[in-house]
Amino acid sequence: xxxxxxxxxxxxxxxxxxxxxxxxxxxxxxxxxxxxxxxxxxxxxxxxxxxxxxxxxxxxxxxxxxxxxxxxxxxxxxxxxxxxxxxxxxxxxxxxxxxxxxxxxxxxxxxxxxxxxxxxxxxxxxxxxxxxxxxxxxxxxxxxxxxxxxxxxxxxxxxxxxxxxxxxxxxxxxxxxxxxxxxxxxxxxxxxxxxxxxxxxxxxxxxxxxxxxxxxxxxxxxxxxxxxxxxxxxxxxxxxxxxxxxxxxxxxxxxxx
Amino acid sequence: xxxxxxxxxxxxxxxxxxxxxxxxxxxxxxxxxxxxxxxxxxxxxxxxxxxxxxxxxxxxxxxxxxxxxxxxxxxxxxxxxxxxxxxxxxxxxxxxxxxxxxxxxxxxxxxxxxxxxxxxxxxxxxxxxxxxxxxxxxxxxxxxxxxxxxxxxxxxxxxxxxxxxxxxxxxxxxxxxxxxxxxxxxxxxxxxxxxxxxxxxxxxxxxxxxxxxxxxxxxxxxxxxxxxxxxxxxxxxxxxxxxxxxxxxxxxxxxxx
Amino acid sequence: xxxxxxxxxxxxxxxxxxxxxxxxxxxxxxxxxxxxxxxxxxxxxxxxxxxxxxxxxxxxxxxxxxxxxxxxxxxxxxxxxxxxxxxxxxxxxxxxxxxxxxxxxxxxxxxxxxxxxxxxxxxxxxxxxxxxxxxxxxxxxxxxxxxxxxxxxxxxxxxxxxxxxxxxxxxxxxxxxxxxxxxxxxxxxxxxxxxxxxxxxxxxxxxxxxxxxxxxxxxxxxxxxxxxxxxxxxxxxxxxxxxxxxxxxxxxxxxxx
Numbered sequence: 001x002x003x004x005x006x007x008x009x010x011x012x013x014x015x016x017x018x019x020x021x022x023x024x025x026x027x028x029x030x031x032x033x034x035x036x037x038x039x040x041x042x043x044x045x046x047x048x049x050x051x052x053x054x055x056x057x058x059x060x061x062x063x064x065x066x067x068x069x070x071x072x073x074x075x076x077x078x079x080x081x082x083x084x085x086x087x088x089x090x091x092x093x094x095x096x097x098x099x100x101x102x103x104x105x106x107x108x109x110x111x112x113x114x115x116x117x118x119x120x121x122x123x124x125x126x127x128x129x130x131x132x133x134x135x136x137x138x139x140x141x142x143x144x145x146x147x148x149x150x151x152x153x154x155x156x157x158x159x160x161x162x163x164x165x166x167x168x169x170x171x172x173x174x175x176x177x178x179x180x181x182x183x184x185x186x187x188x189x190x191x192x193x194x195x196x197x198x199x200x201x202x203x204x205x206x207x208x209x210x211x212x213x214x215x216x217x218x219x220x221x222x223x224x225x226x227x228x229x230x231x232x233x234x235x236x237x238x239x240x241x242x243x244x245x246x247x248x249x250x251x252x253x254x255x256x257x
Numbered sequence: 258x259x260x261x262x263x264x265x266x267x268x269x270x271x272x273x274x275x276x277x278x279x280x281x282x283x284x285x286x287x288x289x290x291x292x293x294x295x296x297x298x299x300x301x302x303x304x305x306x307x308x309x310x311x312x313x314x315x316x317x318x319x320x321x322x323x324x325x326x327x328x329x330x331x332x333x334x335x336x337x338x339x340x341x342x343x344x345x346x347x348x349x350x351x352x353x354x355x356x357x358x359x360x361x362x363x364x365x366x367x368x369x370x371x372x373x374x375x376x377x378x379x380x381x382x383x384x385x386x387x388x389x390x391x392x393x394x395x396x397x398x399x400x401x402x403x404x405x406x407x408x409x410x411x412x413x414x415x416x417x418x419x420x421x422x423x424x425x426x427x428x429x430x431x432x433x434x435x436x437x438x439x440x441x442x443x444x445x446x447x448x449x450x451x452x453x454x455x456x457x458x459x460x461x462x463x464x465x466x467x468x469x470x471x472x473x474x475x476x477x478x479x480x481x482x483x484x485x486x487x488x489x490x491x492x493x494x495x496x497x498x499x500x501x502x503x504x505x506x507x508x509x510x511x512x513x514x
Numbered sequence: 515x516x517x518x519x520x521x522x523x524x525x526x527x528x529x530x531x532x533x534x535x536x537x538x539x540x541x542x543x544x545x546x547x548x549x550x551x552x553x554x555x556x557x558x559x560x561x562x563x564x565x566x567x568x569x570x571x572x573x574x575x576x577x578x579x580x581x582x583x584x585x586x587x588x589x590x591x592x593x594x595x596x597x598x599x600x601x602x603x604x605x606x607x608x609x610x611x612x613x614x615x616x617x618x619x620x621x622x623x624x625x626x627x628x629x630x631x632x633x634x635x636x637x638x639x640x641x642x643x644x645x646x647x648x649x650x651x652x653x654x655x656x657x658x659x660x661x662x663x664x665x666x667x668x669x670x671x672x673x674x675x676x677x678x679x680x681x682x683x684x685x686x687x688x689x690x691x692x693x694x695x696x697x698x699x700x701x702x703x704x705x706x707x708x709x710x711x712x713x714x715x716x717x718x719x720x721x722x723x724x725x726x727x728x729x730x731x732x733x734x735x736x737x738x739x740x741x742x743x744x745x746x747x748x749x750x751x752x753x754x755x756x757x758x759x760x761x762x763x764x765x766x767x768x769x770x771x
Contacts, residue, residue: 001286011688015568018550023574029515036275042689043751058381072727121741145352172269175299212376213329225377226702237300251507258543286576293532315536431525432556469633470586484635494557
């Protein structure tokens with residue numbers, strides 16, 4: 001019983017998601033199809049990469065993850081199947097893999113496409129076929145020709161200099177909680193348990209790490225390490241992103257004594 | 258083949274729903290996962306209780322219902338597994354059960370949690386595990402220690418005095434139809450088939466019960482007993498909630514002659 | 515393993531979708547339920563017809579498609595089960611079939627309903643039962659009495675006169691791409707490979723057909739035949755519908771030399 005997940009910017013109203021699921025079930029009636037999200041911001045690779053990164057490892061190994069955005073731009077680098085950390089990913093080579101993984105993935109093959117074919121719906125017409133072959137047990141090497149490079153996008157990574165960490169906002173969730181790219185391990189390595197100030201927009205600052213959301217009174221700002229071990233700025237029962245006007249890619253500085 | 262349903266305020270964009278489904282399938286590959294709603298108003302127990310109450314009994318007995326809201330506030334009463342009416346429910350003890358059931362549930366146990374654990378995502382890390390144990394046939398008593406009390410929220414119930422019923426709006430659906438807490442049985446018991454007036458906002462009133470939406474001309478207001486036997490105020494092909502500015506908890510009075 | 519799809523205007527927040535899925539799983543635990551869309555514009559038959567038309571053929575033959583909109587108006591023509599192109603459809607007879615199919619469907623039966631029954635939720639209480647009977651292998655003729663007519667809605671079809679095609683907008687997707695009812699075959703038959711102008715709102719016009727979205731620079735308008743072979747007006751990385759203020763039923767003219 002193979003699991004095929006979908007992460008797209010198709011939205012939930014149109015026929016696109018239904019058409020893709022129908023195509024999967026036509027080729028593999030026993031497929032277990034799981035929506036990760038269809039509400040990725042249109043054409044936003046960074047948004048898709050964050051959401052997939054934070055969810056795919058919950059799935060069993062050998063799960064197959066279809067990524068449906070910027071897939072029409074086949075000229076940007078073709079269609080690829082990637083095997084990494086025990087999972088499979090099928091996408092256009094649009095730069096998403098450089099945001100999804102820290103290192104070059106374990107295996108990458110390029111799917112052959114017939115250029116005479118109408119390719120206006122590649123997720124349904126190309127990606128699903130590859131997914132169903134993998135689900136039936138095909139080895140990734142049978143699906144295409146090996147590739148040794150992928151389109152690179154520069155991920156925003158947190159950096160440290162002396163006793164200062166400079167990071168940025170990588171995601172704002174639907175609660176208005178703000179996720180940063182500052183990991184607990186970098187924080188501890190630079191901080192050496194010294195007192196610190198997390199500097200936010202509008203002269204706001206936080207001077208301690210909480211263990212959970214309810215560690216502060218309602219409406220108060222807090223910082224914690226989320227379940228992925230990344231620094232998160234939140235507000236108990238409130239939207240910290242609106243309150244402080246924090247947006248994607250805004251900078252977050254941690255200054256230790 | 259166990260059914261696990263999800264009722265949360267996670268929204269449909271973020272990675273939370275995907276992560277929870279992945280965790281379920283990792284522990285129980287054959288699970289049938291059904292979304293009831295992920296668009297519960299953030300932190301709104303009443304909203305979640307209404308939606309779950311109106312849908313869970315459609316599922317087969319022994320279905321397992323995960324409730325994912327206000328679950329981070331573990332201090333408010335811990336995490337519980339409840340068995341009632343032949344169904345299982347897993348939730349934080351946040352008051353939802355007093356809105357979901359008229360009586361104290363049949364069986365309640367409290368899940369043991371390891372406080373040294375990062376508990377910022379309890380639905381994925383605690384609730385799923387309990388759900389999968391139940392799905393494999395574990396008895397509820399094996400999952401935790403019995404509890405004899407649950408957090409109470411005061412549900413709004415309709416009351417009657419003489420020939421008058423005072424009720425309130427308990428839900429407004431996406432069509433703008435207005436659900437009340439006035440049941441057909443209370444209506445018939447107080448009304449004794451006498452003429453009546455349903456008093457609504459803005460001096461509007463309704464003097465009869467229709468059997469279906471199309472019993473009146475388009476754009477006209479009507480009252481009917483919905484499929485759950487509760488009094489519903491609706492408008493044929495229109496949004497009665499906007500028209501009359503009816504909102505959650507607004508009062509609805511029925512006055513019999 | 516039967517596939518039952520859902521196309522409704524229920525929205526994704528309320529309890530309606532969950533209740534329908536629960537009812538299906540109660541009657542047929544092995545059912546594979548697929549959401550096509552629950553975000554059909556309220557009461558909009560044309561919207562539902564387009565979305566279902568563009569997706570149902572991706573599903574395997576014998577799939578069962580439940581259509582849940584304008585279903586409460588049972589007086590408009592009763593509830594019907596339709597077999598066409600190897601698929602089954604269950605709906606109120608609200609005119610949708612005249613928009614979904616060019617010809618009268620292969621087989622049509624009317625479901626018997628008990629008028630004493632509360633029929634405020636027919637999708638759950640009537641359609642699901644018919645779907646599960648079909649899924650268990652019942653012949654359509656066993657479900658009701660044959661019908662030789664269905665409610666007609668006038669579909670907007672493209673017409674040609676001399677070297678001019680007059681069509682219209684039949685759908686605007688979430689990317690803002692504009693789908694027309696002008697097919698590639700009509701275009702080629704009338705056009706005879708002559709030069710042409712596609713006339714759009716605001717004096718905009720397009721003089722060539724592209725093979726894919728990235729055939730033009732970013733932000734530029736283009737025309738292509740989509741994966742269903744219909745003329746589509748799009749913009750690379752932009753919303754052509756907003757840019758040109760194109761809406762449902764707006765006219766699109768193609769003028770050949």
